[in-house]
Amino acid sequence: MRAEPENAKDTMSKRILLTGDVNLMNVTDPEVPFRLVRDEFRKADVIFSNLECCLFDPPKAHDDVAEGFFITPKIGAESLRFAGIHGVGLANNVNYGSEAILTSIGNLDAIGVAHSGAGANLASACAPAMIERSGIRVGILQRSSVYWPTNHEAGKHTPGIAVLRGHTAYQVPEHRARPEIPPMNRPGIPPTILTWADPKYLETFTSDIRALRPKVDLVIASCHWGLAGEVLDYMKQIAHAAIDAGADAVFGHGPHYSLPVEIYNGKPIFYG
Numbered sequence: 001m002r003a004e005p006e007n008a009k010d011t012m013s014k015r016i017l018l019t020g021d022v023n024l025m026n027v028t029d030p031e032v033p034f035r036l037v038r039d040e041f042r043k044a045d046v047i048f049s050n051l052e053c054c055l056f057d058p059p060k061a062h063d064d065v066a067e068g069f070f071i072t073p074k075i076g077a078e079s080l081r082f083a084g085i086h087g088v089g090l091a092n093n094v095n096y097g098s099e100a101i102l103t104s105i106g107n108l109d110a111i112g113v114a115h116s117g118a119g120a121n122l123a124s125a126c127a128p129a130m131i132e133r134s135g136i137r138v139g140i141l142q143r144s145s146v147y148w149p150t151n152h153e154a155g156k157h158t159p160g161i162a163v164l165r166g167h168t169a170y171q172v173p174e175h176r177a178r179p180e181i182p183p184m185n186r187p188g189i190p191p192t193i194l195t196w197a198d199p200k201y202l203e204t205f206t207s208d209i210r211a212l213r214p215k216v217d218l219v220i221a222s223c224h225w226g227l228a229g230e231v232l233d234y235m236k237q238i239a240h241a242a243i244d245a246g247a248d249a250v251f252g253h254g255p256h257y258s259l260p261v262e263i264y265n266g267k268p269i270f271y272g
Contacts, residue, residue, distance in 0.1 A: 089142035091117025
């Protein structure tokens, strides 16, 4: 995306590069994941990625198939440096486990990569990634609506990721909502799936966006969400609320599909 900073003294257009999910699991050569795109990356003023792995060496007895994605810290750090990535989001479904998350954060801090979405407690997990480069200040807040129900969400005093809960309900279609839905006088009609964002969590997210707005030139809301190739109602609700609260762009990731782009109140929403 290209963005005009609203508050920066330098009004020249800046290039902000947002990548999808970056998983460095099983990488042995740190240059391989980014070799073909490095020249393009170098043209960007700010690069931000959703990091779907921890810079962490788990114990040998750890089952990394069942829990979490990991990359040897030295290789992971070298790979991020080679790519020139300035910030990463950590709120997603594979950054799991207190030790893994805290170790990964320490390794990111050591190489100067900003991060949002995970921390030693809820306050630190919800804190923005702050990136100042080329005369522009960018603040990114990341949340995940896709996460494990046990020991994954950050608590007031416990490590984890920053989440934004979504809810699901199943409704018998009383009316023909879409042409492909048959009338309800036929046995076996599938339910309509309804989703919505949890009001409490959404209010916290939008409050954080409003608090960040005056501190930076660009605010980006980064959201780990989705299911396959459909834009669900809760995703639209979160995205619109984020822009209403002051975000300049919403950046979605997680489904591993290319999803629609929407312009809402003049601001871009990249659903996937």
